[in-house]
Amino acid sequence: MDTQLADFIRDTHAGRIAGEILRKCVHCGFCTATCPTYQLLGDELDGPRGRIYLIKQVLEGREVTEKTRSHLDRCLTCRSCETTCPSGVKYSQLLDVGRQVVEAKLKRPLRESLPRTLLKTVLPNPALFAPAVKIGRALKPLLPSSLADKLPPLPETGRPWPVKQGHSRRMLTLAGCVQPTLAPNINAATARVLDRLGIELFEEVKAGCCGAVRFHLNDQARAKDDMRRNIDAWWPHVEGGVEAIVVTASGCGVQVRDYARLLADDAVYAGKAAKISALCRDPSEIVAAEGERLRALLPASPRGKLAFHSPCTLQHGLQIRGIIESLLAAAGYVLTPVADGHLCCGSAGTYSVLQPELAEKLRINKLTALNAGGPALIATANIGCLTHLQAGGMTPVRHWIELIDEALT
Numbered sequence: 001m002d003t004q005l006a007d008f009i010r011d012t013h014a015g016r017i018a019g020e021i022l023r024k025c026v027h028c029g030f031c032t033a034t035c036p037t038y039q040l041l042g043d044e045l046d047g048p049r050g051r052i053y054l055i056k057q058v059l060e061g062r063e064v065t066e067k068t069r070s071h072l073d074r075c076l077t078c079r080s081c082e083t084t085c086p087s088g089v090k091y092s093q094l095l096d097v098g099r100q101v102v103e104a105k106l107k108r109p110l111r112e113s114l115p116r117t118l119l120k121t122v123l124p125n126p127a128l129f130a131p132a133v134k135i136g137r138a139l140k141p142l143l144p145s146s147l148a149d150k151l152p153p154l155p156e157t158g159r160p161w162p163v164k165q166g167h168s169r170r171m172l173t174l175a176g177c178v179q180p181t182l183a184p185n186i187n188a189a190t191a192r193v194l195d196r197l198g199i200e201l202f203e204e205v206k207a208g209c210c211g212a213v214r215f216h217l218n219d220q221a222r223a224k225d226d227m228r229r230n231i232d233a234w235w236p237h238v239e240g241g242v243e244a245i246v247v248t249a250s251g252c253g254v255q256v257r258d259y260a261r262l263l264a265d266d267a268v269y270a271g272k273a274a275k276i277s278a279l280c281r282d283p284s285e286i287v288a289a290e291g292e293r294l295r296a297l298l299p300a301s302p303r304g305k306l307a308f309h310s311p312c313t314l315q316h317g318l319q320i321r322g323i324i325e326s327l328l329a330a331a332g333y334v335l336t337p338v339a340d341g342h343l344c345c346g347s348a349g350t351y352s353v354l355q356p357e358l359a360e361k362l363r364i365n366k367l368t369a370l371n372a373g374g375p376a377l378i379a380t381a382n383i384g385c386l387t388h389l390q391a392g393g394m395t396p397v398r399h400w401i402e403l404i405d406e407a408l409t
């Protein structure tokens, strides 16, 4: 696509990235067919091709309007369009640039900026989030459904982490920001499964939010501070020979995998960020690599019907497809077919709070597809999808690693 970037962006790092991406787009529109917001709204400007065109106009110096911002806000950043695009257009990277410019050029009204400020202050900070959840649970009947949805029942007291086994293989895991409060069993279950596979898993308490919350709310500077803090916290373990950094929420995994790109122009952190990204693994990659050993440990007992919801961050972000389904089948589950598995469930980080109507429509569609085969359980790989789907239906939703852990006991 022919693009004449305006002076304010042409010779910047962001401008060079955006210009390169825009040149790759041939405007064919294949991506539009797999875009969830286009499917719901039927407006070209609520699909990837239209949004690319809007961003191009903004970067060429056209006036930024509230209408432009609304179309960009309605994007889920699900990256289904990237999977579809035959030209390899990195839409999400262009969107990052476009959203940052729009945010800088057009001040949001208080009704929009206040919830964003609250979300990026509370969610990444467990010291604020944990008490907020406690208060929220007490006041749940009074909250709007988009917020009440985010408050699952108190998690069951899970089984403890395995006692240190002295395995020679050691891996770090990210505790993250909301997951320890909402579902602390996920990392403990991962530690138990890896322990059975001869791997010690541990958390570094000085690490925190991966940066995704602030990054996707356009606070990219503070998101990069989150990333640098994690790198500093993890670095002594990296130097100590840790084999991998296992991230059990695929939404956080895709962010950590992206540290290398996001900090590429940071003179101090670029090298370390590249190493951290190279070490980042989804737990499915670790467990699948030990597939033979796992299968030998799993009892051959049928476990009933299960539907797997593959988060966008897993299938479109990390490009991991089919691995978890195979592991669950090996554990004795019969996987039911799920139509339109490439479409987002509507969770998308803070999207379900900021765009509740669209998120609700997407959730209804997703739960209908997931429940079509009559599963007793739904499994997924990301805490955001898990809480969002659980709040909308009766079928229990679990992280897949918890099911492998239970199958091993």
Ligand code: SF4
Pocket: 024, 025, 026, 027, 028, 029, 030, 031, 032, 048, 049, 084, 085, 086, 087, 088, 089, 091
């Ligand atoms: S992003 Fe890709 S699929 Fe979409 S219009 Fe551009 S080239 Fe075509």
Ligand code: SF4
Pocket: 034, 035, 036, 037, 038, 046, 047, 048, 051, 074, 075, 076, 077, 078, 079, 080, 081, 082, 091
């Ligand atoms: S990221 Fe998802 S919602 Fe956004 S344009 Fe691409 S397909 Fe559509």
